Amino acid sequence: MSGPLVLGIETSCDETGVGIVRGRTLLFDAIASSVEEHARFGGVVPEVASRAHLEAMVPTVERACREAGVRLADVDAVSVTAGPGLAGALLVGVASAKALALALGVPLYGVNHLAAHVAVDVVEHGPLPEPTMGLLVSGGHSNLLLVPDVTDDIRSLGATIDDAAGEAFDKVARVLGLPFPGGPHIDRVARDGDQVAIDFPRGLTSGRDLQRHRFDYSFSGLKTAVARWVQAREATGQPVPVADVAASFQEAVVDVLTRKAVLACAEHGVGDLLIGGGVAANSRLRALAQERCDAAGIRLRVPRPGLCTDNGAMVAALGAQMVMKGRPESRLDLPADSSQPVEQVRA
Amino acid sequence: MLLAIDTATGSVGAALHDGDVVRAEVFRQDVRRHGELLAPAVSDALDEAGLRMSEVTAVVCGVGPGPFTGLRVGVVTALVLALGRGLPAPQGVCSLDALAHAAHLGAAGAPGIPGPELLVATDARRREVYWARYEMTPSGARRVGGPGVGPASSLPEEVRRLPAVGRGGLLYPESLTGQLESAPLDVSPGILADLAVRLREGTHPDSATGLLPPEPLYLRRPDAVETRAR
Numbered sequence: 001m002s003g004p005l006v007l008g009i010e011t012s013c014d015e016t017g018v019g020i021v022r023g024r025t026l027l028f029d030a031i032a033s034s035v036e037e038h039a040r041f042g043g044v045v046p047e048v049a050s051r052a053h054l055e056a057m058v059p060t061v062e063r064a065c066r067e068a069g070v071r072l073a074d075v076d077a078v079s080v081t082a083g084p085g086l087a088g089a090l091l092v093g094v095a096s097a098k099a100l101a102l103a104l105g106v107p108l109y110g111v112n113h114l115a116a117h118v119a120v121d122v123v124e125h126g127p128l129p130e131p132t133m134g135l136l137v138s139g140g141h142s143n144l145l146l147v148p149d150v151t152d153d154i155r156s157l158g159a160t161i162d163d164a165a166g167e168a169f170d171k172v173a174r175v176l177g178l179p180f181p182g183g184p185h186i187d188r189v190a191r192d193g194d195q196v197a198i199d200f201p202r203g204l205t206s207g208r209d210l211q212r213h214r215f216d217y218s219f220s221g222l223k224t225a226v227a228r229w230v231q232a233r234e235a236t237g238q239p240v241p242v243a244d245v246a247a248s249f250q251e252a253v254v255d256v257l258t259r260k261a262v263l264a265c266a267e268h269g270v271g272d273l274l275i276g277g278g279v280a281a282n283s284r285l286r287a288l289a290q291e292r293c294d295a296a297g298i299r300l301r302v303p304r305p306g307l308c309t310d311n312g313a314m315v316a317a318l319g320a321q322m323v324m325k326g327r328p329e330s331r332l333d334l335p336a337d338s339s340q341p342v343e344q345v346r347a
Numbered sequence: 348m349l350l351a352i353d354t355a356t357g358s359v360g361a362a363l364h365d366g367d368v369v370r371a372e373v374f375r376q377d378v379r380r381h382g383e384l385l386a387p388a389v390s391d392a393l394d395e396a397g398l399r400m401s402e403v404t405a406v407v408c409g410v411g412p413g414p415f416t417g418l419r420v421g422v423v424t425a426l427v428l429a430l431g432r433g434l435p436a437p438q439g440v441c442s443l444d445a446l447a448h449a450a451h452l453g454a455a456g457a458p459g460i461p462g463p464e465l466l467v468a469t470d471a472r473r474r475e476v477y478w479a480r481y482e483m484t485p486s487g488a489r490r491v492g493g494p495g496v497g498p499a500s501s502l503p504e505e506v507r508r509l510p511a512v513g514r515g516g517l518l519y520p521e522s523l524t525g526q527l528e529s530a531p532l533d534v535s536p537g538i539l540a541d542l543a544v545r546l547r548e549g550t551h552p553d554s555a556t557g558l559l560p561p562e563p564l565y566l567r568r569p570d571a572v573e574t575r576a577r
């Protein structure tokens with residue numbers, strides 16, 4: 001086991017993540033989540049998340065070091081999500097990373113959260129082919145990324161023009177009376193449902209839309225269509241077939257996600273597709289992506305679920321690659337940038 | 348060597364205190380960029396004092412009350428600096444106490460505080476102030492009321508007329524009528540360090556209660572409405 005020992009901090013949403021990586025080996029990934037505090041509000045409350053990050057930071061760093069069997073004094077570099085994300089939440093992580101870099105006298109790397117979602121797979125499946133196609137799907141993002149070099153060069157091919165895919169899962173779960181966060185519940189309920197029972201719309205997939213928004217996504221119309229369908233059903237006094245609605249909705253989402261990702265690979269001559277983000281844990285997305293990649297001769301990489309959701313390991317993994325590729329370190333006045341564009345890999 | 352940090356008011360900064368005197372103090376005025384300015388201020392203060400991080404033996408931070416986003420930058424910076432150096436957890440000091448201490452130090456010189464009591468009021472945004480009330484004693488300003496948060500006009504009448512320091516009196520002069528000429532407006536990290544040293548050595552009237560856990564004094568709950576169960 002060799003390479004730089006890097007500690008990565010992630011606080012862009014409601015998970016306080018601290019990961020420790022040596023080179024391309026993950027030593028430990030510690031996570032403290034405030035998701036239960038947000039559940040009663042039906043969504044992430046920024047101020048609640050920021051308070052939770054502050055409370056969790058020191059215990060999470062301590063736990064990561066203990067479990068990884070390293071001392072802070074041995075850390076070679078600190079990396080942190082500089083953006084995009086919730087402004088107040090990012091700020092807690094960025095301030096922590098600066099303090100740690102200052103205390104240890106080591107370089108600081110402010111990195112892009114989306115790039116880190118792609119980079120994390122090096123600890124699971126080895127070096128990334130260059131280029132790799134990245135499909136990121138979560139409650140906060142739905143992006144198709146062409147990644148020639150995850151430490152330096154990422155190009156956005158498309159993104160959602162309204163709701164993120166995970167957001168649509170949350171909203172449809174609410175319509176169906178399922179708990180927050182909706183993704184895992186829809187996935188579970190859908191297993192007993194018929195995915196072709198209801199023909200829900202596939203956003204931006206036909207005619208002019210496909211020309212103008214070739215690799216963009218839209219899930220807002222789908223979400224509305226599900227809500228209307230459920231309302232109409234309720235108006236007739238009949239029970240709502242929750243499993244069929246969940247399965248048909250989920251199919252509509254993963255159909256569009258995988259169809260455009262495979263199309264992007266074909267058009268850009270990319271042979272490797274990587275899926276990351278919380279929605280990558282969805283069993284139907286994994287299955288359909290595998291089927292379509294196999295048919296198209298594309299290698300599919302999906303990190304294990306714990307590395308797909310937001311975590312510190314992904315930030316540490318990207319930081320370690322920055323160090324190994326000799327990328328410039330960040331300055332101590334590094335700002336947290338809530339709308340950091342994906343093309344800006346380093347901050 | 349004590350490192351003191353405060354981000355509760357319009358100044359962002361750090362100071363180093365050797366137990367006798369402030370060795371260096373670096374702060375900048377900016378209410379929106381605490382996250383960018385604080386770490387360089389710590390680094391610059393060390394340079395100015397000719398010290399290295401490894402010579403710091405204790406950390407204190409202002410724990411507000413103050414606008415939350417900036418306040419957290421200071422508290423988490425103090426926490427992680429202490430962790431990174433293997434030092435004991437930082438101690439917190441009420442940032443309003445540091446403003447009162449500034450008034451006390453001024454009172455030891457020529458200008459003097461007119462009267463035995465003092466009001467500290469700072470900008471809490473949303474047309475409110477953070478405030479606390481002090482009794483001025485020869486050994487320091489003793490907090491006798493607060494900290495609280497609310498519209499300046501909601502403070503008790505006898506409090507609103509007290510000699511006042513902090514930005515509250517500048518923002519709401521119609522309610523807070525005692526704002527002092529050349530009053531300290533924002534927390535000076537050097538003065539906060541001086542207060543912390545006195546609290547730690549037990550020579551300040553609030554020594555028994557003045558050192559706090561390193562947690563923000565939020566005073567307000569997060570704005571969020573719980574969704575009703577379906």
Ligand SMILES: [Zn+2]
Binds near residue numbers: 140
């Ligand atoms: Zn994410």
